[in-house]
Amino acid sequence: MSKIIKNLKQFSTANERLEGAHLLCPGCAHSIIVRELVNCTDHNLVIANATGCMEVCTAVYPYTAWDTSWIHIGFENAATSAGAIAETYKVLERKGRLNKNAENTKVLAIGGDGATYDIGFQFLSGAVERGHDFTYVCLDNEVYANTGGQRSSSTPVGASTTTTPAGSQSIGNKTTKKDMIGIMAAHGAPYVAQVAPNKWKDMIMKFQKALEINGPTFVNAMSACTTEWRFPSHQTITVSDLATDSLAFPLYEIENGVYTINYRPKNIVPIKDYLAIQGRFKHLFKPGNEHIIEEWQKRVDKKWVQLQKMEEMTNS
Amino acid sequence: MANVGWDEVNDAALLNPFENSMQDLVNTAQSDRDYSLFSSFSASTASWRVVKPIYNSDVCIHCQNCWVYCPDSAILSEEKKMQGIDYDHCKGCGICADVCPTNPKSLIMYEEATVEDSALASWPEKKKKEKKA
Amino acid sequence: MSKEYVLKEVEFWDGAMASSQALRQAEVDIMAAYPITPSTPIIQNYADYLSNGYVDGEYIRTESEHAAMSACVAASAAGARVTTATSSQGFALMIEVLYQASGMRLPVVLNVANRALAAPLNVNGDHSDLYLGRDAGWINLCTFNQQEVYDMTLMSFKIGEHKNVRLPVMVHQDGFICSHTAQNVAPLQDDVARKFVGDFEAVDSLLDFARPVTYGAQTEEDWHFEHKAKQHKAIMDSINVIEDTFEEFEKLTGRKYNAVESYMMEDAEIAIVALGTTIESSIEAARQLREEGIKVGIVAPRVFRPFPYDKIADALKNVKAIGILDRSSPGGALGMLFNEVTAAIYTNDTKPVINNYIYGLGGRDTTIADLKQIAKEIQANADAGKLTTPVQQFSGLRGPKLSFFDMESSK
Ligand code: SF4
Ligand code: SF4
Numbered sequence: 001m002s003k004i005i006k007n008l009k010q011f012s013t014a015n016e017r018l019e020g021a022h023l024l025c026p027g028c029a030h031s032i033i034v035r036e037l038v039n040c041t042d043h044n045l046v047i048a049n050a051t052g053c054m055e056v057c058t059a060v061y062p063y064t065a066w067d068t069s070w071i072h073i074g075f076e077n078a079a080t081s082a083g084a085i086a087e088t089y090k091v092l093e094r095k096g097r098l099n100k101n102a103e104n105t106k107v108l109a110i111g112g113d114g115a116t117y118d119i120g121f122q123f124l125s126g127a128v129e130r131g132h133d134f135t136y137v138c139l140d141n142e143v144y145a146n147t148g149g150q151r152s153s154s155t156p157v158g159a160s161t162t163t164t165p166a167g168s169q170s171i172g173n174k175t176t177k178k179d180m181i182g183i184m185a186a187h188g189a190p191y192v193a194q195v196a197p198n199k200w201k202d203m204i205m206k207f208q209k210a211l212e213i214n215g216p217t218f219v220n221a222m223s224a225c226t227t228e229w230r231f232p233s234h235q236t237i238t239v240s241d242l243a244t245d246s247l248a249f250p251l252y253e254i255e256n257g258v259y260t261i262n263y264r265p266k267n268i269v270p271i272k273d274y275l276a277i278q279g280r281f282k283h284l285f286k287p288g289n290e291h292i293i294e295e296w297q298k299r300v301d302k303k304w305v306q307l308q309k310m311e312e313m314t315n316s
Numbered sequence: 317m318a319n320v321g322w323d324e325v326n327d328a329a330l331l332n333p334f335e336n337s338m339q340d341l342v343n344t345a346q347s348d349r350d351y352s353l354f355s356s357f358s359a360s361t362a363s364w365r366v367v368k369p370i371y372n373s374d375v376c377i378h379c380q381n382c383w384v385y386c387p388d389s390a391i392l393s394e395e396k397k398m399q400g401i402d403y404d405h406c407k408g409c410g411i412c413a414d415v416c417p418t419n420p421k422s423l424i425m426y427e428e429a430t431v432e433d434s435a436l437a438s439w440p441e442k443k444k445k446e447k448k449a
Numbered sequence: 450m451s452k453e454y455v456l457k458e459v460e461f462w463d464g465a466m467a468s469s470q471a472l473r474q475a476e477v478d479i480m481a482a483y484p485i486t487p488s489t490p491i492i493q494n495y496a497d498y499l500s501n502g503y504v505d506g507e508y509i510r511t512e513s514e515h516a517a518m519s520a521c522v523a524a525s526a527a528g529a530r531v532t533t534a535t536s537s538q539g540f541a542l543m544i545e546v547l548y549q550a551s552g553m554r555l556p557v558v559l560n561v562a563n564r565a566l567a568a569p570l571n572v573n574g575d576h577s578d579l580y581l582g583r584d585a586g587w588i589n590l591c592t593f594n595q596q597e598v599y600d601m602t603l604m605s606f607k608i609g610e611h612k613n614v615r616l617p618v619m620v621h622q623d624g625f626i627c628s629h630t631a632q633n634v635a636p637l638q639d640d641v642a643r644k645f646v647g648d649f650e651a652v653d654s655l656l657d658f659a660r661p662v663t664y665g666a667q668t669e670e671d672w673h674f675e676h677k678a679k680q681h682k683a684i685m686d687s688i689n690v691i692e693d694t695f696e697e698f699e700k701l702t703g704r705k706y707n708a709v710e711s712y713m714m715e716d717a718e719i720a721i722v723a724l725g726t727t728i729e730s731s732i733e734a735a736r737q738l739r740e741e742g743i744k745v746g747i748v749a750p751r752v753f754r755p756f757p758y759d760k761i762a763d764a765l766k767n768v769k770a771i772g773i774l775d776r777s778s779p780g781g782a783l784g785m786l787f788n789e790v791t792a793a794i795y796t797n798d799t800k801p802v803i804n805n806y807i808y809g810l811g812g813r814d815t816t817i818a819d820l821k822q823i824a825k826e827i828q829a830n831a832d833a834g835k836l837t838t839p840v841q842q843f844s845g846l847r848g849p850k851l852s853f854f855d856m857e858s859s860k
Contacts, residue, residue, distance in 0.1 A: 013395065027387060030387070065356040084527070321675060332662055
């Protein structure tokens with residue numbers, strides 16, 4: 001029962017399922033994304049949340065911000081938990097023990113990039129490979145924000161983090177971001193997509209699709225982090241716009257192997273404009289580091305060409 | 317929430333956001349829900365704020381940009397109409413003011429101590445479009 | 450609906466089969482498991498029942514034991530009767546989630562075919578894994594033979610799911626010695642077993658949307674202590690339900706179980722305290738020794754957690770000397786069973802002489818002769834009224850005698 005949401009006015013009639021007074025930082029994109037996620041559908045939702053900012057800030061006894069069923073077990077096992085809940089649903093339904101009020105339930109897993117790209121990678125791989133009917137949403141802020149800003153395998157080149165601090169001998173993080181979307185697609189997941197909260201319509205369209213499609217679906221959500229990316233809290237949407245318009249986070253989906261680019265910026269913004277607004281990349285603008293930004297631009301351009309080719313190839 | 321003793325805390329630290337049985341959650345407005353003391357709806361983050369958004373309904377076009385981008389579920393919206401700010405839950409991030417498209421803005425960030433009436437009385441005028449060079 | 454599996458009055462089952470059959474009769478909804486020797490046949494048998502319609506459930510073939518226990522916790526919170534089985538390294542990998550299961554008060558049942566922990570790697574039986582999980586907040590039931598594996602596994606669901614308990618339960622059996630050797634087992638017929646275990650009643654289910662629930666909230670310094678205290682009280686109090694369940698089972702089968710089992714203790718002068726299949730060997734050794742005039746009895750905690758402190762003290766109140774046997778490398782201390790049993794009898798008026806044996810590590814065979822030798826040393830302590838040996842000795846070990854705390858010679 002995904003609802004049809006034609007415009008924002010209509011969307012705004014949704015009754016909230018994530019309450020305020022959670023403890024996420026002012027301006028956090030996590031809760032923008034998750035609000036849109038839980039409010040874009042009428043399905044009952046069971047959420048398995050991995051350890052991370054979203055988890056640690058929404059269920060601190062004696063308060064829960066969740067109006068729907070929610071469980072946090074560990075850092076690494078949100079996908080496993082979601083898969084197991086989906087299997088339980090199946091068994092209880094078959095054995096006639098499912099609550100009447102549980103009809104039309106969808107199972108969601110939520111994790112940060114730490115939980116998804118790193119510590120829970122094997123668990124996610126296992127759960128997707130087994131084909132459980134659930135949707136995994138990664139809140140990708142490219143850093144272990146909850147533990148104080150350490151790099152993850154999603155952290156891009158040149159980001160200064162607390163474990164890859166930029167300094168006289170270091171440009172910050174030296175590795176390129178892991179291609180989680182490609183990896184999930186390679187598992188044969190029927191639906192894989194990337195979203196960003198500033199493009200709310202695209203985002204909820206993909207969330208709805210991911211929830212509706214039977215089997216394991218994966219959505220990587222770009223989540224600008226005011227604290228660790230170091231920008232003022234009111235600029236979350238501005239930074240997100242630069243991320244999508246510079247193609248640092250291209251918005252696309254892969255449905256049964258078929259690529260679709262969902263957003264083609266009218267004016268592609270240079271990557272340096274996206275980097276310049278964030279404190280974590282400040283050092284890249286010092287003399288001598290120009291090449292890092294140039295290489296970055298090349299990488300983005302190349303990925304964009306690749307994506308367009310994949311789209312062409314898989315649609316022909 | 318009072319700090320009760322071990323014999324009174326919830327088994328397994330489970331939290332139920334609603335007092336009684338909740339039928340048809342998605343079709344029940346917040347105002348009609350029977351929130352328990354365990355829902356963060358019952359809590360407040362007002363003390364986090366340094367600045368706060370003030371809302372001017374005269375300029376608002378009810379586009380709901382502020383509603384969709386507020387990270388703290390603090391924009392009160394009813395029947396497609398912006399109703400104002402939920403100051404118990406607003407943290408003062410300023411996103412709503414940033415994304416508000418009207419000219420002048422319908423949401424502007426002010427010092428927390430600002431009196432709403434005086435802010436509204438001296439609301440900025442419509443800005444002229446900067447001519448493109 | 451699952452097919453009935455007709456059982457003979459007496460079956461010839463190994464320990465793994467005994468537990469699988471009990472799991473089948475309990476009509477487990479979800480098994481989530483990863484194979485590891487020697488627990489593997491337990492899950493294979495279940496897979497077989499599933500493939501042939503003898504049980505209606507789902508088997509989640511996880512990619513690790515950590516995931517297996519994670520799936521159990523989530524499925525249990527969603528209202529399923531769940532189970533898994535493991536050993537050794539797999540058990541070690543589960544540890545994080547064991548604490549989650551008990552902290553969330555979820556009645557998961559875990560069959561453990563006890564096995565040593567690496568390094569060095571070893572696939573055989575000792576109690577290292579059992580000891581590793583002892584503070585995880587689970588009810589621990591110990592078995593000494595295949596019949597008991599079947600009985601305890603059936604009872605574990607009834608105990609853990611009881612509304613006053615709501616805690617996960619482990620059932621331990623010795624790897625290989627019990628899990629892979631067969632003895633006569635008298636099972637219940639399916640309908641009788643099902644009736645005994647009862648239907649699963651979901652509590653605070655994630656799939657009850659009339660009452661949405663948040664599982665796994667964080668509690669910091671102003672709440673954590675109270676929650677852990679309440680959880681501790683629940684497991685301490687569970688002894689009542691455990692004993693009631695034992696009684697109900699006795700009425701049904703005639704097989705009587707106790708929180709602490711005593712064998713030949715009525716007139717015993719000395720006692721051996723141990724766990725696992727060593728109990729059966731000790732009983733045989735005791736029979737032989739009694740012919741020589743040595744009055745040895747055996748005491749074994751059937752319920753290892755909650756630890757029956759008072760009942761241990763009572764069982765050992767009349768003996769002059771006690772040998773406490775630990776089948777786990779103590780890693781720089783006296784054996785755990787030694788420490789706990791010694792603490793339990795401290796308040797008894799009798800002050801028996803107590804010593805500790807480390808034995809049988811990594812599946813080293815413990816023979817009747819070994820146990821008789823141990824009993825004779827305990828008897829010597831009783832006769833002397835003091836230690837005639839060091840406090841801790843290794844039994845069945847090659848090389849020079851290894852022992853610690855020679856209290857007499859250090860005087
Ligand atoms: S963003 Fe501005 S114009 Fe749009 S609803 Fe909010 S206050 Fe009104
Ligand atoms: S300032 Fe931030 S928290 Fe407050 S209403 Fe605006 S967007 Fe929401």
